[in-house]
Amino acid sequence: MTDRGPDPHDLAIEWHIAMPAMDEERWHAFTLWLEADPAHAAAYDAVARADRHLAAVDAARLATPVTRPLRIGILARFAGKPAWIGTACAASLAALLVVGTMRTGGKDSHYIVGTAAGTARTIALDGSKVVLNGATRITFDRNNPRTARLEQGEALFSVRHDADKPFTVKVGRFRVEDLGTVFNMVRDGGRLSVAVAEGRVMVDPDGARLTLGAGDAVTIDERLNLVTRSRAAKVGGWRQGDLEFTDTPLADVASAIHRATGAQIAVAVPLSRAPFTGNIRVSGTASADARHLANLIGADLRRDGEKWLLSSPESSPGVPR
Numbered sequence: 250m251t252d253r254g255p256d257p258h259d260l261a262i263e264w265h266i267a268m269p270a271m272d273e274e275r276w277h278a279f280t281l282w283l284e285a286d287p288a289h290a291a292a293y294d295a296v297a298r299a300d301r302h303l304a305a306v307d308a309a310r311l312a313t314p315v316t317r318p319l320r321i322g323i324l325a326r327f328a329g330k331p332a333w334i335g336t337a338c339a340a341s342l343a344a345l346l347v348v349g350t351m352r353t354g355g356k357d358s359h360y361i362v363g364t365a366a367g368t369a370r371t372i373a374l375d376g377s378k379v380v381l382n383g384a385t386r387i388t389f390d391r392n393n394p395r396t397a398r399l400e401q402g403e404a405l406f407s408v409r410h411d412a413d414k415p416f417t418v419k420v421g422r423f424r425v426e427d428l429g430t431v432f433n434m435v436r437d438g439g440r441l442s443v444a445v446a447e448g449r450v451m452v453d454p455d456g457a458r459l460t461l462g463a464g465d466a467v468t469i470d471e472r473l474n475l476v477t478r479s480r481a482a483k484v485g486g487w488r489q490g491d492l493e494f495t496d497t498p499l500a501d502v503a504s505a506i507h508r509a510t511g512a513q514i515a516v517a518v519p520l521s522r523a524p525f526t527g528n529i530r531v532s533g534t535a536s537a538d539a540r541h542l543a544n545l546i547g548a549d550l551r552r553d554g555e556k557w558l559l560s561s562p563e564s565s566p567g568v569p570r
Contacts (some may be wrong), residue, residue, distance in 0.1 A: 387400060405488070410428070422471070481495075499525050
């Protein structure tokens, strides 16, 4: 008998369990696994959908209570297993997930699209288009292509306007609603940035109702509710390697370079909080981009394995080789 290898559902469960703690390397591996076979994506969608149903189950209504602590305990027991967890374990978890699906009813239509650092991806949605930068995750809804949730990273939205069904992007507790437009959004380190290339958007329509037109930009500190307005010259310039910043913390600048190129650049405290304004043209070569940023801000640079470390001159323990 030919060994077909692990069942895609077993692997999907393992990926789903590991996801909250995955680093960029694991996210890249996950993306490759999803794209290797349509069956992989289908299996993962099924597992994620069932898990979301289970989280919403009212345990008190079940004949045999299935409590949240029980679910956490089962997942924790599986989390330490190898790359595939085996048919028996998968069957046990599947039985638990079926309970949640049956009790909540209906089919969850949400799905997640993620990209590895340095890799862009375009998603077509009912006449609209979303271009994801690297290291980005967005949740979409198959039943409502006029809505999306930016979990992290950066994306450029080219929206077909519909006055009766405005396109809405959710980011944390905020919403951005299109008024017929092309706009860029970034969520990084507790900061939400929106920049408009064409048309208009409304940020936080249920609260502040900030209307932005072409060339306008706004940055919101999600924790402090601090809003900063600015002008944006090159909206979505990251697609051509042009990165624009206005009073952006250097840690976020390093994250932007990482999304666009995959280069890993760490910025030491307190330099990481220093604001940077200007344009950076990235080359895609980690060493060159790290040195370029270091020269722009007058920082010392050294290499640590695959990472490049930026620090203030007085705190740097060495120089790159």
